[in-house]
Amino acid sequence: MKNIEKVAVLGGGGRTGKYLVxxxxxxxxxxKLLLRKPENFTIQNSxxxxxxxxxxxxxxxxxxxxxxxxxxxxxxxxxxEPLVASAATKNILNTMKNYRIQRYVLLAGLNIDTPFDKKSxxxxxxxxxxxxxxxxxxxxxxxxxxxxxxxxIGWTQVRVPFIEFRDLTAEISVNLEDCLxxxxxxxxxxxxxxxxxxxxxxxxxxxxxxxV
Ligand SMILES: NC(=O)c1ccc[n+]([C@@H]2O[C@H](COP(=O)([O-])OP(=O)(O)OC[C@H]3O[C@@H](n4cnc5c(N)ncnc54)[C@H](OP(=O)(O)O)[C@@H]3O)[C@@H](O)[C@H]2O)c1
Numbered sequence: 001m002k003n004i005e006k007v008a009v010l011g012g013g014g015r016t017g018k019y020l021v022x023x024x025x026x027x028x029x030x031x032k033l034l035l036r037k038p039e040n041f042t043i044q045n046s047x048x049x050x051x052x053x054x055x056x057x058x059x060x061x062x063x064x065x066x067x068x069x070x071x072x073x074x075x076x077x078x079x080x081e082p083l084v085a086s087a088a089t090k091n092i093l094n095t096m097k098n099y100r101i102q103r104y105v106l107l108a109g110l111n112i113d114t115p116f117d118k119k120s121x122x123x124x125x126x127x128x129x130x131x132x133x134x135x136x137x138x139x140x141x142x143x144x145x146x147x148x149x150x151x152x153i154g155w156t157q158v159r160v161p162f163i164e165f166r167d168l169t170a171e172i173s174v175n176l177e178d179c180l181x182x183x184x185x186x187x188x189x190x191x192x193x194x195x196x197x198x199x200x201x202x203x204x205x206x207x208x209x210x211x212v
Contacts, residue, residue, distance in 0.1 A: 004069040004103065004198065006030040010055050010088070011074035013041050015165050016107060019190040020074055021048070027194060034064045055088035061095045070103035070197050071096060074189075077137050086143035093151045103200065104155040105193045110179040111138060112145050112159060114206050118177040123208075126161070126179075145206070156196045157206040160184045171212045176202075181210025 007024055011017040012033045021043055024031055030047045038050045053060025055075055065071065071092060077084055089106075096104060110123055111130035119127065130138045148155045161182050168185030172192065192209050196202060 004029070006032060006068045007197070008032045008034070008064050008068040008071045008101075009073075010034050010064075010071070010092070011076065011107075013037070014074055014076060016163060016186045016189055017074040018043065019165075019186040020072060020193060023187075023190045023194055024072075032064055032066075032068055034060060055084060055091065056082065058091040058095065061088075061091045065095050065099050065101060068099075068101060071101060071105075072193055072197060073104075073106040074193075075106075077140075083136065083140040085137075085141045086147060089144040089147045093147060093153055093155075096153050097151070102154045103197050104153055105197045106155070106157055107189065107193065108141060108145075108157050108159050108206070110159050110161050110208055112141055112157070112206065114145065114149075116176060116205075120178050123179045148204075154200060154203045156200070156202045156204075158189065158193055158196065159206055159208045160189060161208075161210050163189065168211070172209050173212050174202075175208050176205060177208075179208035179210055181212065184210045 007029050009031055012021045013035050025045050025047055032049045034051050034053055035041055036054055038052050051064045075084060075088055111127040161179055164183050164185045166185050167187050169187060172188050173180045
């Protein structure tokens, strides 16, 4: 696999996304960022190139991925907007295949199911809560997982509980069957996603990570 020098980031203007962008820069990566509203983005660095556009538009994804060797997404569904997860995932996977990009790390909630799960009653309650209260978003994210499972790209879907937007660096648990904790810091998520992008320890898997 090619060395990763430039990373395409989706959702980088969001709450977790900003931690991710800062850590990628600290590690020396160049970044191409897809932003719908670049005027709201405040991080300035010569290693950032901004592409204005929407993940639902495949032409924007094509422009974003030029010269990139890996893709990271922290995109989240915005209220009262078209469903984004499955459509964006389809655009991302198709473009990665055409450009021969092999690494894709994305963030999701613990509510997504995979056939390998052994969710505890607590995790099942959280999953059912999402299914009951946000059925369309849940279905769309599940559909996105199905696209991942069917593709031959080297993806990792990182599943997390409640995110604390703080600079914590506590020890974390990583588990392929169940989410063992109630929360995780955005700093830890960013660190894990970048390590996973580089090391591919959980390629084609959906680890749960949480604070110990
Ligand atoms: N927050 C939590 O406690 C929590 C818990 C578990 C899992 N998660 C998951 O973790 C991820 C990140 O969460 P977060 O709270 O950091 O998210 P967030 O702050 O809501 O940010 C979401 C990002 O997605 C972008 N986005 C949405 N639709 C887009 C589109 N069509 N095209 C391009 N960009 C688009 C938004 O851009 P705009 O600024 O342009 O809208 C924003 O940058 C999400 O997938 C979320 O479901 C969050």
